[in-house]
Amino acid sequence: MSDNLRVAVVGAGGWGREHARVFARRPDCELVALAARTPESAARRAAEYGAAPYTDLAAMLRETEPDLVTVCLPNEEHFEPTRFLLESGVNLLVEKPLVFDLAEADELLRLAAERDLFFGINFNHRYAEPVVRARAAISDGLLGELVFLTWRFGGEPNHGNSPHANLIETQCHGFDLLEQLGGPIRSVAAQMTDQTYGAYSTVALALAFESGAVGTMLGSYDSSYAYPDSQLIEINGTAGRATIHDTVRRLTLSRAGDATASVWQPGYFDDEARSFEATFDRHADAVVTALRAGGPPPVHASAGRRALQLAQATIASFDRGVRVDVDEFVRA
Incomplete structure:
Protein backbone atom coordinates (compact mmCIF):
# COMPACT_ATOMS: atom_id res chain seq x y z
CA MET A 1 0.00 0.00 0.00
CA SER A 2 1.42 3.39 -1.01
CA ASP A 3 1.85 6.39 1.28
CA ASN A 4 -1.46 7.73 0.01
CA LEU A 5 -4.40 5.35 -0.17
CA ARG A 6 -5.47 4.99 -3.80
CA VAL A 7 -9.28 5.15 -3.97
CA ALA A 8 -11.69 4.55 -6.85
CA VAL A 9 -15.38 5.46 -6.69
CA VAL A 10 -18.01 3.50 -8.63
CA GLY A 11 -21.10 5.67 -9.09
CA ALA A 12 -21.61 9.22 -10.35
CA GLY A 13 -24.91 10.14 -8.70
CA GLY A 14 -25.54 12.46 -5.78
CA TRP A 15 -24.11 10.17 -3.14
CA GLY A 16 -21.30 9.16 -5.50
CA ARG A 17 -20.33 12.82 -5.44
CA GLU A 18 -20.14 12.61 -1.64
CA HIS A 19 -17.83 9.60 -1.90
CA ALA A 20 -15.62 11.46 -4.37
CA ARG A 21 -15.63 14.59 -2.21
CA VAL A 22 -14.69 12.72 0.96
CA PHE A 23 -11.72 10.85 -0.48
CA ALA A 24 -10.51 13.59 -2.83
CA ARG A 25 -10.12 16.06 0.04
CA ARG A 26 -8.20 13.74 2.35
CA PRO A 27 -4.43 14.39 2.42
CA ASP A 28 -3.79 10.67 3.02
CA CYS A 29 -5.82 9.54 -0.02
CA GLU A 30 -5.68 9.96 -3.77
CA LEU A 31 -8.87 9.69 -5.81
CA VAL A 32 -7.52 7.86 -8.86
CA ALA A 33 -10.70 6.88 -10.71
CA LEU A 34 -14.41 7.44 -10.97
CA ALA A 35 -16.57 4.91 -12.80
CA ALA A 36 -20.14 5.35 -14.03
CA ARG A 37 -22.59 3.68 -16.35
CA THR A 38 -22.18 6.19 -19.21
CA PRO A 39 -19.07 7.93 -20.55
CA GLU A 40 -20.75 11.31 -20.14
CA SER A 41 -21.58 10.91 -16.44
CA ALA A 42 -18.17 9.39 -15.70
CA ALA A 43 -16.34 12.23 -17.45
CA ARG A 44 -18.46 14.91 -15.82
CA ARG A 45 -18.02 13.68 -12.24
CA ALA A 46 -14.36 12.69 -12.67
CA ALA A 47 -13.54 16.16 -13.99
CA GLU A 48 -14.85 17.72 -10.76
CA TYR A 49 -12.19 15.91 -8.73
CA GLY A 50 -9.31 15.37 -11.13
CA ALA A 51 -9.84 11.62 -11.38
CA ALA A 52 -9.71 9.33 -14.40
CA PRO A 53 -13.16 8.44 -15.83
CA TYR A 54 -14.18 4.84 -16.55
CA THR A 55 -17.16 2.78 -17.60
CA ASP A 56 -15.23 -0.52 -17.63
CA LEU A 57 -14.47 -1.76 -14.11
CA ALA A 58 -11.86 -4.26 -15.25
CA ALA A 59 -9.95 -1.53 -17.08
CA MET A 60 -10.25 0.74 -14.06
CA LEU A 61 -8.72 -1.87 -11.75
CA ARG A 62 -5.99 -2.79 -14.19
CA GLU A 63 -4.92 0.76 -15.01
CA THR A 64 -5.26 2.51 -11.63
CA GLU A 65 -4.62 -0.32 -9.09
CA PRO A 66 -6.75 1.12 -6.28
CA ASP A 67 -6.22 0.12 -2.65
CA LEU A 68 -9.93 0.70 -1.95
CA VAL A 69 -13.01 0.86 -4.16
CA THR A 70 -16.25 2.41 -2.98
CA VAL A 71 -19.58 1.45 -4.57
CA CYS A 72 -22.52 3.86 -4.60
CA LEU A 73 -24.73 2.79 -7.50
CA PRO A 74 -28.56 2.88 -7.64
CA ASN A 75 -29.99 0.86 -4.75
CA GLU A 76 -31.21 -2.15 -6.73
CA GLU A 77 -28.08 -2.45 -8.88
CA HIS A 78 -25.46 -3.32 -6.27
CA PHE A 79 -25.04 -7.07 -6.67
CA GLU A 80 -23.29 -7.64 -10.03
CA PRO A 81 -20.68 -4.85 -9.71
CA THR A 82 -19.96 -5.78 -6.10
CA ARG A 83 -19.55 -9.45 -6.99
CA PHE A 84 -17.20 -8.57 -9.85
CA LEU A 85 -15.07 -6.36 -7.61
CA LEU A 86 -14.86 -9.02 -4.89
CA GLU A 87 -13.94 -11.68 -7.44
CA SER A 88 -11.23 -9.28 -8.62
CA GLY A 89 -9.77 -9.24 -5.12
CA VAL A 90 -10.17 -5.56 -4.19
CA ASN A 91 -11.05 -4.02 -0.83
CA LEU A 92 -14.53 -2.50 -0.78
CA LEU A 93 -16.69 0.03 0.99
CA VAL A 94 -20.26 -0.22 -0.31
CA GLU A 95 -23.34 1.90 0.16
CA LYS A 96 -26.46 0.58 1.81
CA PRO A 97 -28.46 -1.47 1.11
CA LEU A 98 -26.04 -4.31 0.58
CA VAL A 99 -28.47 -6.03 -1.82
CA PHE A 100 -32.19 -6.89 -1.90
CA ASP A 101 -31.80 -10.69 -1.81
CA LEU A 102 -30.44 -12.75 1.09
CA ALA A 103 -28.82 -15.38 -1.15
CA GLU A 104 -26.96 -12.62 -2.99
CA ALA A 105 -25.85 -11.12 0.34
CA ASP A 106 -24.51 -14.50 1.46
CA GLU A 107 -22.63 -14.96 -1.81
CA LEU A 108 -20.94 -11.56 -1.48
CA LEU A 109 -19.93 -12.22 2.12
CA ARG A 110 -18.59 -15.65 1.16
CA LEU A 111 -16.47 -14.20 -1.67
CA ALA A 112 -15.00 -11.56 0.63
CA ALA A 113 -14.24 -14.10 3.37
CA GLU A 114 -12.58 -16.55 0.95
CA ARG A 115 -10.27 -13.79 -0.30
CA ASP A 116 -9.76 -12.21 3.13
CA LEU A 117 -10.89 -8.84 1.78
CA PHE A 118 -11.78 -5.65 3.61
CA PHE A 119 -15.56 -5.37 3.01
CA GLY A 120 -17.37 -2.51 4.74
CA ILE A 121 -20.76 -0.84 4.39
CA ASN A 122 -21.64 2.80 4.95
CA PHE A 123 -24.16 2.89 7.80
CA ASN A 124 -23.12 6.48 8.42
CA THR A 279 -21.19 11.60 9.22
CA PHE A 280 -19.67 9.92 6.18
CA ASP A 281 -16.44 11.91 6.64
CA ARG A 282 -16.28 10.50 10.18
CA HIS A 283 -16.89 6.99 8.92
CA ALA A 284 -14.22 7.45 6.24
CA ASP A 285 -11.73 8.38 8.97
CA ALA A 286 -12.42 5.06 10.66
CA VAL A 287 -12.32 3.15 7.36
CA VAL A 288 -8.92 4.53 6.33
CA THR A 289 -7.47 3.92 9.79
CA ALA A 290 -8.71 0.32 9.87
CA LEU A 291 -7.57 -0.48 6.34
CA ARG A 292 -4.08 0.90 6.93
CA ALA A 293 -3.80 -1.07 10.19
CA GLY A 294 -4.87 -4.31 8.48
CA GLY A 295 -7.93 -4.57 10.70
CA PRO A 296 -11.58 -5.29 9.94
CA PRO A 297 -13.92 -2.57 8.66
CA PRO A 298 -15.49 -0.41 11.38
CA VAL A 299 -18.89 -1.41 9.95
CA HIS A 300 -18.58 -4.79 8.25
CA ALA A 301 -20.77 -5.58 5.24
CA SER A 302 -22.38 -8.32 7.37
CA ALA A 303 -24.30 -5.46 9.03
CA GLY A 304 -25.98 -4.94 5.67
CA ARG A 305 -26.90 -8.61 5.59
CA ARG A 306 -28.33 -8.31 9.12
CA ALA A 307 -30.50 -5.33 8.12
CA LEU A 308 -31.77 -7.31 5.11
Missing part, protein backbone atom coordinates in the same frame (compact mmCIF):
# COMPACT_ATOMS: atom_id res chain seq x y z
CA HIS A 125 -25.95 7.25 10.90
CA ARG A 126 -23.80 5.52 13.53
CA TYR A 127 -21.34 8.41 13.34
CA ALA A 128 -23.78 11.26 14.00
CA GLU A 129 -22.80 13.16 17.15
CA PRO A 130 -26.19 12.71 18.88
CA VAL A 131 -26.01 8.95 18.22
CA VAL A 132 -22.46 8.72 19.56
CA ARG A 133 -23.51 10.59 22.70
CA ALA A 134 -26.68 8.53 23.16
CA ARG A 135 -24.69 5.30 22.96
CA ALA A 136 -22.32 6.64 25.60
CA ALA A 137 -25.26 7.55 27.86
CA ILE A 138 -26.63 4.01 27.50
CA SER A 139 -23.21 2.46 28.20
CA ASP A 140 -22.77 4.68 31.26
CA GLY A 141 -26.11 3.50 32.66
CA LEU A 142 -27.71 6.97 32.57
CA LEU A 143 -30.94 5.57 31.11
CA GLY A 144 -31.08 2.51 33.36
CA GLU A 145 -32.52 -0.67 31.90
CA LEU A 146 -33.92 -0.05 28.42
CA VAL A 147 -37.66 -0.63 28.15
CA PHE A 148 -38.66 0.68 24.72
CA LEU A 149 -37.09 2.23 21.63
CA THR A 150 -38.77 4.00 18.72
CA TRP A 151 -37.61 4.96 15.23
CA ARG A 152 -39.44 7.20 12.79
CA PHE A 153 -38.00 8.15 9.41
CA GLY A 154 -39.97 9.46 6.46
CA GLY A 155 -39.58 11.62 3.39
CA GLU A 156 -40.18 11.83 -0.33
CA PRO A 157 -40.22 8.59 -2.35
CA ASN A 158 -37.31 7.03 -4.15
CA HIS A 159 -39.14 5.01 -6.81
CA GLY A 160 -37.70 1.58 -7.57
CA ASN A 161 -38.69 -1.80 -8.93
CA SER A 162 -39.02 -3.50 -5.56
CA PRO A 163 -42.35 -3.04 -3.75
CA HIS A 164 -40.29 -3.00 -0.54
CA ALA A 165 -37.81 -0.30 -1.55
CA ASN A 166 -38.62 1.94 1.42
CA LEU A 167 -38.17 -0.92 3.88
CA ILE A 168 -34.94 -2.35 2.42
CA GLU A 169 -33.03 0.67 1.14
CA THR A 170 -34.01 3.33 3.69
CA GLN A 171 -35.30 1.72 6.89
CA CYS A 172 -32.16 -0.45 6.93
CA HIS A 173 -30.69 2.51 8.84
CA GLY A 174 -33.39 2.03 11.47
CA PHE A 175 -32.73 -1.68 11.86
CA ASP A 176 -29.01 -1.06 12.15
CA LEU A 177 -29.26 1.82 14.60
CA LEU A 178 -31.91 0.29 16.85
CA GLU A 179 -29.72 -2.78 17.27
CA GLN A 180 -26.69 -0.58 17.93
CA LEU A 181 -28.62 1.17 20.70
CA GLY A 182 -30.84 -1.58 22.06
CA GLY A 183 -29.17 -4.87 21.16
CA PRO A 184 -30.40 -7.67 18.89
CA ILE A 185 -34.00 -7.72 17.70
CA ARG A 186 -35.68 -11.09 18.29
CA SER A 187 -38.98 -10.80 16.40
CA VAL A 188 -41.06 -8.42 14.28
CA ALA A 189 -44.75 -7.86 13.55
CA ALA A 190 -45.58 -5.64 10.57
CA GLN A 191 -48.24 -3.60 8.87
CA MET A 192 -47.75 -1.97 5.45
CA THR A 193 -49.71 0.17 3.03
CA ASP A 194 -49.47 0.51 -0.75
CA GLN A 195 -52.19 3.11 -1.12
CA THR A 196 -50.08 5.75 -2.88
CA TYR A 197 -48.17 4.38 -5.88
CA GLY A 198 -48.42 0.61 -5.77
CA ALA A 199 -45.42 -0.07 -3.54
CA TYR A 200 -45.36 -0.62 0.20
CA SER A 201 -44.36 2.97 0.75
CA THR A 202 -45.18 3.16 4.47
CA VAL A 203 -44.46 0.45 7.04
CA ALA A 204 -45.19 0.18 10.77
CA LEU A 205 -43.43 -2.44 12.91
CA ALA A 206 -43.63 -3.76 16.44
CA LEU A 207 -40.30 -5.16 17.66
CA ALA A 208 -39.19 -7.44 20.47
CA PHE A 209 -35.54 -7.24 21.56
CA GLU A 210 -33.60 -10.13 23.03
CA SER A 211 -33.07 -8.01 26.15
CA GLY A 212 -36.82 -7.97 26.83
CA ALA A 213 -37.27 -4.40 25.61
CA VAL A 214 -39.84 -3.63 22.95
CA GLY A 215 -39.75 -1.18 20.07
CA THR A 216 -41.56 0.43 17.17
CA MET A 217 -40.52 1.55 13.68
CA LEU A 218 -42.44 3.81 11.33
CA GLY A 219 -40.85 4.28 7.91
CA SER A 220 -42.42 6.16 5.04
CA TYR A 221 -41.95 7.36 1.48
CA ASP A 222 -45.25 9.26 1.84
CA SER A 223 -43.88 12.14 3.89
CA SER A 224 -41.36 14.97 3.40
CA TYR A 225 -37.80 15.54 4.50
CA ALA A 226 -38.75 19.20 4.84
CA TYR A 227 -40.77 18.44 7.96
CA PRO A 228 -39.10 18.97 11.34
CA ASP A 229 -38.25 15.67 13.02
CA SER A 230 -38.64 13.71 9.80
CA GLN A 231 -36.18 11.40 11.57
CA LEU A 232 -36.74 10.82 15.29
CA ILE A 233 -35.35 8.25 17.72
CA GLU A 234 -36.45 7.72 21.32
CA ILE A 235 -34.70 5.42 23.80
CA ASN A 236 -36.59 5.04 27.06
CA GLY A 237 -35.13 3.35 30.13
CA THR A 238 -36.05 2.88 33.76
CA ALA A 239 -33.87 5.86 34.77
CA GLY A 240 -34.13 8.22 31.83
CA ARG A 241 -34.84 8.92 28.19
CA ALA A 242 -32.82 9.99 25.15
CA THR A 243 -34.31 11.54 22.02
CA ILE A 244 -32.39 12.15 18.79
CA HIS A 245 -33.83 14.71 16.37
CA ASP A 246 -33.10 14.61 12.62
CA THR A 247 -29.97 12.48 13.09
CA VAL A 248 -27.53 15.36 13.63
CA ARG A 249 -29.70 18.21 14.91
CA ARG A 250 -30.19 17.61 18.62
CA LEU A 251 -29.92 15.12 21.49
CA THR A 252 -32.08 15.50 24.59
CA LEU A 253 -31.31 13.52 27.76
CA SER A 254 -33.92 13.42 30.53
CA ARG A 255 -33.96 11.76 33.94
CA ALA A 256 -37.05 10.03 35.28
CA GLY A 257 -39.02 12.32 37.59
CA ASP A 258 -37.03 15.42 36.62
CA ALA A 259 -38.75 18.09 34.53
CA THR A 260 -35.40 19.54 33.44
CA ALA A 261 -33.34 18.10 30.58
CA SER A 262 -29.81 18.18 29.16
CA VAL A 263 -29.61 19.16 25.50
CA TRP A 264 -26.74 18.85 23.01
CA GLN A 265 -26.94 20.63 19.70
CA PRO A 266 -24.19 21.95 17.43
CA GLY A 267 -22.81 25.32 18.45
CA TYR A 268 -21.54 28.19 16.35
CA PHE A 269 -18.18 26.55 15.57
CA ASP A 270 -19.57 23.01 15.24
CA ASP A 271 -20.41 23.14 11.53
CA GLU A 272 -19.01 19.65 11.00
CA ALA A 273 -21.29 18.14 13.64
CA ARG A 274 -24.43 19.76 12.22
CA SER A 275 -23.93 18.30 8.72
CA PHE A 276 -25.47 14.95 7.79
CA GLU A 277 -22.89 14.49 5.03
CA ALA A 278 -20.09 14.86 7.59
CA GLN A 309 -32.49 -10.29 7.37
CA LEU A 310 -34.68 -8.06 9.56
CA ALA A 311 -36.38 -6.64 6.46
CA GLN A 312 -37.16 -10.14 5.15
CA ALA A 313 -38.62 -11.12 8.51
CA THR A 314 -40.77 -7.98 8.30
CA ILE A 315 -42.03 -8.92 4.83
CA ALA A 316 -42.82 -12.44 6.02
CA SER A 317 -44.70 -11.05 9.01
CA PHE A 318 -46.87 -8.86 6.80
CA ASP A 319 -47.50 -11.64 4.26
CA ARG A 320 -48.45 -14.17 6.97
CA GLY A 321 -50.24 -11.79 9.31
CA VAL A 322 -48.24 -13.04 12.33
CA ARG A 323 -45.18 -12.14 14.39
CA VAL A 324 -42.01 -13.65 12.89
CA ASP A 325 -38.78 -14.68 14.60
CA VAL A 326 -35.85 -13.09 12.76
CA ASP A 327 -33.68 -16.20 13.25
CA GLU A 328 -35.80 -17.87 10.56
CA PHE A 329 -33.73 -15.87 8.08
CA VAL A 330 -30.26 -16.45 9.49
CA ARG A 331 -29.35 -18.10 6.18
CA ALA A 332 -31.13 -17.79 2.84
